[in-house]
Amino acid sequence: MRVLFASTRGAGHFYPLVPLIDACAARGDEVLVVAPPALEPVLAARKQPYRIGGEPPPEAIADVRARAMGLGPDDGVFLMVSEGFGRLGTAAMLPATEEACRDWRPDLVLHETFEFSSVVAAERHGIPHARVAVSAGRFTAVTDPLVGPVLDAYGSGIAGRLMASPYLTRLPASMDPSPYDVTHRYHEEARPGALPDWWGGAKEPLVHLTLGSEAGALPTAAGLYRGLLEAVGALPVRVLLTTGHHLDPADFGPQPPHVRVESWVPQEDVLREASVVVCHGGSGTVYGALAAGVPLVCVPLFADQPENARLVAGTGAGASVTPTGGRGGESVTLSADDVRGIGAAVERILTEPSFRERAGQLAEEVRNTPSADGLLGVLGG
Template sequence: MRVLFASTRGAGHFYPLVPLIDACAARGDDVLVVAPSALEPVLAARKQPYRIGGEPPQEAMAQIRARAMTLSPDDGVSLMVSEGFGRLCTAAMLPAMEQACRDWRPDLVLHETFEFSSVVAAGRHGVPHARVAVSAGLFTAATDPLVGPVLDAYGPGIARGLLASPYLTRLPATLDPSPYDVTHRYHDASRPGALPDWWGGADEPLVHLTLGSEAGALPTAAGLYRGLLDAVGALPVRVLLTTGHHLDPADLGPQPPHVHVESWVPQEDVLRHASLVVCHGGSGTVYGALAAGVPLVCVPLFADQPENARLVAGSGAGKAVTPAGARGDESAVLSPDDVRSVGAAIEQILAEPSFRDRAGALAAEMGAAPSAAELLAVLGG
């Protein structure tokens, strides 16, 4: 089988495709990945062939982001999905996607939720396609009407084809009921490695602080990380903070012995040992933590993070602390009250076994879903 994978530029949008890419490779399928140039370093480090598609004009995207920052969180998301992912990214990526469908002739197209040029190209060339979730189902469904007019401008029935296509998600039904008629759930079988002992043999609970792979580029990133560190500064825990590659750990200054800071550590290695994850509620971190049975404190900032935080808190597998300065844009800060609330949430979760029990129950549900390889057998034989 020949499977074309399509992604937009964000690492958080590409990584949900990886278990399926790896499963295809293990089966001996032919794989081609099409993505913007921003993902080329990631793609070049992998073994699968790839092609680079176009990027929207930087000035146009900057204008959309600037407008989004003046709007409410919901309206800002609507603008980014309809104008950013829908109009600009689709137009930029479509020539490469059309060529790939025309000359490579895939049997199946798998695209992350917000990559739409592949839907247009697959529809025009009669190729079956399925959508791979990068967010919770209800969040995605709320954005679907925004892209209908954009897609149908490329041909009648394109938007209808998107909504009728299979929806593939790693989140469990108990946490994230799907609004889509054809939904397939799958799990990612991670292979965690050892975690270095950065704490000199200490055995207090390990708290992992992370804002994902991209938040380090925010103008307020250093302040956000310092706020999280303040929240755990006096607690009897070991702390591992990962900043991502956009922020130098040295920029956070010296830390006490129970705190260790790295740019990046494989998430599965950390989660194997963690007692708690404190994060911004990004879908990749939420999925990874729950799949490992680790409860969370979510401090949502923008995009799908508030919805993910709500789902985690509602499930009993963690708590949500929404910063007073989170306006749904890239200027979020943590106030002293926010820092105290995060610290209190950490203490509560570590003290009450029910949070870890609930996270463990979700992990068991997720592990019982079909593997990526089993899902591929359903989709393409």
């Protein structure tokens, strides 16, 4: 089987495709990945063939971002989806995905939720397609109507066929009920390694602080990380802060023995030992923690993170602390009350067994879904 994978530029949008890409490769399927230039370093480090598509003009994206910043959080997200991912992203990537569908002739197209050009190309060439969730189903269902006019401009009924296509998600059904008629759930096969003993043999609970792979580029990122460190620094715990590659751990200065700051550590290695994850509620971190049975404290900043935080808190597998500092979105900061609230939430999760028990129940639910390889058997034989 030939499978074409398509992604937008964000690492958080590409990584949900990786288990399926790896499963295809292990089965001996032919794989081709199409993505924007920003992902080329990631794709070049992998073994699968890839093609680089286009990106919208920087001035056009800057204009959309500026307009979004002047709106409320929800309206800003809606604008970025309809204009950034929808109109601009589809037009920029369509020549590459169209060429791949025409010349390479895949048997199946798998695209992450917000990559739409591959849907247009697949529809034009009669190729089955399915979308791989990078967000909770309820968030995606709210944003779907925003791109309907964009897609139908390329061909009548394309938007409807996108909504009717198979929807593939890693989140458990009890936490994230799907609004889509054809939904397939799957799980990743984690293979964690040992975490280095940066704490000299200490055995206190480990609290992992992370804002994912992209938030480190925010203008307020350093302050956000310092706020998280302050929130848990006085607790009787070990702390591991991962900053991502946009910030230098050395910029945070000397830390006490129970605190370690690193740019990056494999998530599965940390989750093997963590007692609590404090994060911004990104879908990748939320899924990884719950799949490992680790409760969370979510501090949502933008995009789908508030919805993920509500789901985590609502299902009893963690808590949510919505920042009150700054304007929100890319300018968010943590107030003193936020810092105290985060620390209190971590303490509560560490002392009340129900959070860990609920996270463990969700992990069991995830384990009972098909593997990525099993899902491919359902989709393509």
